[in-house]
Amino acid sequence: MLFIKTPVKGMPEQLPEDMVIREYVMRQIKDAYRLYGFNLIETPLIEHIENLTGKQGGENEKLIFKILKRGEKLAESGADDLCDSGLRYDLTVPLARFYANNMDKLPNPFKAFQMGYSFRAERPQKGRFRQFIQCDIDILGDATNLAEIELILATSEMLSRLNLGKFKVRINDRRLLKTMALASGLPADQLDTVFIILDKMDKVGLDGVRDMLKEEGFDAAAVEKYVALYQGMNDTYQSSRSYLTERGMTDFDPAVTDNLDEIIRVSADLLQDKAQIVFDPTLVRGMSYYTGPIFEVELETFGSSVAGGGRYDDMIGKYLGRSVPACGFSIGFERIFAVLKDNHFTVPDTHENVAILIDKKAPKEKVRTAIEEASVLRAQGNRVLISWRNSNAKFQKEQLKTAGYTRFIEIFKENYS
């Protein structure tokens, strides 16, 4: 029989030192959201193929790991019909199904929190795997911006606990994005193309956006008018209404800007100097299912985007045949883990870590005494490893020091301990 030592392509293995960090981060995230009244739930890793291919997953639907039918079902199937389930590629499709199936047992509004593996058959890259932890928080059944504010505050609590320094929350609204494009004379049926280009602003700059829009064949006057709306931007806007008014726009829905500006104002007041909350009219967010406010959270110290989300009122209700207001955040767990690991983060440890190393030839009574000593130390709250002393004890102790052991008790064959 041939055994294969390496993991399946793109599959992650977590070594002990990484798991210590990962476990710590997971607990901090779970504890923070629990404090804010979110409910941890779990949905299955395996989902109906019909639900996974319902056109809500965009490009991810091309990356599904499909599961072969079994037994009779497989025997009765043709080549095109081998699978009726697959591994989930996100937590949103399962959440919508879960909510429809369990709604009568859940509070309304329902504040959901999920953390678990998703799977995508993407090309593996350094630090990017085909199995990865996703972490989603969602408020279902609340159409008001209390949902957005709570999501921002809870996420801020989570980031504070991890000591990730100051962060910036960028906010925009899908409806304002549309208003700005339409008011400039860009065509309503090509807004997705416009936004894909606008989304590149931080890489190509405003001139780059102008060039790309023109290359795409949009009307030059419309492009100039559109680009003018983003001229001379900075990164400190606190009001979408002022922003638009100052640029001479009048034909926007004040209910939309007021809603957005209230989110910014209340969050900024409560978070004070922990975070900067800004209106960013260039923020797009990839998924087209967003219907209202959208966010992105960025760590200032590490220059890394660690969370994002928005309101998507038309999706959760698909299983129920009616609209369910919904607003959610995805926390980039794997990103946060990578930032902490790259910065040599050490998990705060309240235990003393003691390693008792016993010579393999030590007499039985000494082994027994060592086991008893370990019990006493553990009862005092110390973490104690009891292990045989290797012939290369120096290397062994170096390795254990790396793993956090600070105190060594060595039990020798003779009585020179």
Add this chain to the structure above:
Amino acid sequence: MLFIKTPVKGMPEQLPEDMVIREYVMRQIKDAYRLYGFNLIETPLIEHIENLTGKQGGENEKLIFKILKRGEKLAESGADDLCDSGLRYDLTVPLARFYANNMDKLPNPFKAFQMGYSFRAERPQKGRFRQFIQCDIDILGDATNLAEIELILATSEMLSRLNLGKFKVRINDRRLLKTMALASGLPADQLDTVFIILDKMDKVGLDGVRDMLKEEGFDAAAVEKYVALYQGMNDTYQSSRSYLTERGMTDFDPAVTDNLDEIIRVSADLLQDKAQIVFDPTLVRGMSYYTGPIFEVELETFGSSVAGGGRYDDMIGKYLGRSVPACGFSIGFERIFAVLKDNHFTVPDTHENVAILIDKKAPKEKVRTAIEEASVLRAQGNRVLISWRNSNAKFQKEQLKTAGYTRFIEIFKENYS
């Protein structure tokens, strides 16, 4: 598009109230084993089909969820060759592969701890799912009974933390099982059949075992001799050596009994009245890969087996082409969860749980004040849910009480709050 509201057959969904218990139990288990120097690791959920079908998984190999190849690989495959990976059915196959692949980065001996989902396409039953949490602790690279003793002590710590009452650890050794059968004259090539019948002792009694062995066609004299070895048993043996000697057996390996009796003596001394450690010559344990001591842990109060394991020296090394001593325990997480749930276990909660319910028509300033109040309460360590007050507020509050909220702050439209 047709969406399906119910989960895929046999797949579990975890509601908030169950997740509170599950999360608590997981943390207690993780913390207990960490205190004993075990290292949490994670292996992928997807494994090579070659590794999953290597005959180590016994009956479980018939229950694999196989994953369809993708793209070109699938196009090039025949009907018998559609899959090159599958979902793991246990944590032992992945552990063996992980150890072979990462051995140079791991301490020796390596104390491994895993907790994660496995998948088996079994017939779903009440409380039994096709996706379930497994929890394994293993010590690799230690041929001595220090491994067995540490596993028993750490598992005892875990059970104590969960307040599951007194428990009993039954111990036997695969080699003694064999010795007893062979000394009675039962045939060496049919020991598996003998042990499957012996394993039914707790259901059919000693007479039942005698009848079944005879029905199976074993020599009557051998059966009588064998059954005599188990005559008049009780549940308090502390020494396998005395047990065998008292029954007139002489042809056993004293190294095996002394090893076993030392495990019993040291564990019993250290655990005192927390647990009862007994030699149980009828203990079989299903999997045939065990090579030495085997255990089973049973809760006395709930009459439930919650952990089991043993030494399996010939398996981990298969990927390395050499023997690696190994000893492991499987914790029945789903069983423990079921026991706690059935007994209406409530998780100790140090927070005060406060629900702020706001009338939907309350003025904006009152909403804002409520959000500020929530922030203050949270900063004081309370868990605070801030939510809209439903028209049926009585039902809403009942639901929230069930979810653990003990204090309600209601914000009304008018100032009669």
